[in-house]
Amino acid sequence: MSRTRVHNFAVSLDGFGSGEPQSLEAPFGHAGQRLHEWMFATRFWGPEGATGVDDAFAQQHGAGFGAEIMGANKFGPPGWPDDPAWRGWWGEDPPFHTPTFVLTHHPREPLEMAGGTTFHFLDASPAEALEVARAAAGGLDVRIGGGAAVVRDFLAAGLVDHAHLVVVPIVLGRGTRVWDGLEALEDAYAVEAVSSPSGVTHLTLTRRR
Numbered sequence: 001m002s003r004t005r006v007h008n009f010a011v012s013l014d015g016f017g018s019g020e021p022q023s024l025e026a027p028f029g030h031a032g033q034r035l036h037e038w039m040f041a042t043r044f045w046g047p048e049g050a051t052g053v054d055d056a057f058a059q060q061h062g063a064g065f066g067a068e069i070m071g072a073n074k075f076g077p078p079g080w081p082d083d084p085a086w087r088g089w090w091g092e093d094p095p096f097h098t099p100t101f102v103l104t105h106h107p108r109e110p111l112e113m114a115g116g117t118t119f120h121f122l123d124a125s126p127a128e129a130l131e132v133a134r135a136a137a138g139g140l141d142v143r144i145g146g147g148a149a150v151v152r153d154f155l156a157a158g159l160v161d162h163a164h165l166v167v168v169p170i171v172l173g174r175g176t177r178v179w180d181g182l183e184a185l186e187d188a189y190a191v192e193a194v195s196s197p198s199g200v201t202h203l204t205l206t207r208r209r
């Protein structure tokens with residue numbers, strides 16, 4: 001059965017999935033690249049990268065997905081809906097290679113990119129968006145790709161079957177939080193943690209059946 005999964009979603013010790021302010025020059029705001037340095041050091045990211053526990057988790061990002069759902073603030077910097085030429089951060093061959101559904105209050109026509117990625121723009125509830133993405137995923141899983149608000153909304157709606165979050169040992173102090181409003185989330189999930197020598201902690205949340 002098609003599952004809904006989050007992978008490689010990085011949060012600071014104080015629970016922020018992004019810094020602020022987000023801009024074209026600083027997509028993660030004052031967090032810079034610090035939330036993802038653990039991933040850039042892996043073989044998943046590049047051939048010179050290390051194997052090991054971080055790589056083993058990171059590799060799951062691509063396994064078994066037929067569609068992605070992301071938020072408007074992951075797709076582009078503030079103001080992108082006013083720029084008809086904006087085609088995402090990732091160039092002409094984005095790394096999704098599946099139908100990719102961008103939740104936005106400013107929908108536009110689909111964008112067909114190289115490599116199998118087509119961006120579809122949806123103004124819909126999480127449950128409605130998931131239904132559309134599932135239908136497009138051809139029986140494979142749907143990745144909830146972020147950012148923080150979208151991961152939080154899908155967790156809040158009880159729509160996530162499995163989540164892998166990576167707690168990075170930095171304190172951001174401000175930004176967009178993942179956990180707000182998700183009181184007692186642990187009641188609905190089996191939670192496991194694996195510490196890596198790199199200093200990050202991999203958390204997995206697997207929904208109790």
Ligand SMILES: NC(=O)c1ccc[n+]([C@@H]2O[C@H](COP(=O)([O-])OP(=O)(O)OC[C@H]3O[C@@H](n4cnc5c(N)ncnc54)[C@H](OP(=O)(O)O)[C@@H]3O)[C@@H](O)[C@H]2O)c1
Pocket residue numbers: 008009010011016017018019022027028029035070071072073074075103104105106122123124125126145146147148149150151153176
């Ligand atoms: N930590 C990580 O691993 C990770 C991973 C991916 C991305 N990020 C970062 O996270 C940041 C973005 O996260 P974020 O929390 O600011 O925003 P986000 O989750 O990407 O997007 C939130 C926005 O999406 C639109 N949206 C969400 N749900 C909607 C719905 N049901 N219907 C219509 N529109 C909806 C709204 O934008 P509008 O009202 O403007 O349309 C909303 O403000 C970026 O900096 C990105 O680089 C972090």
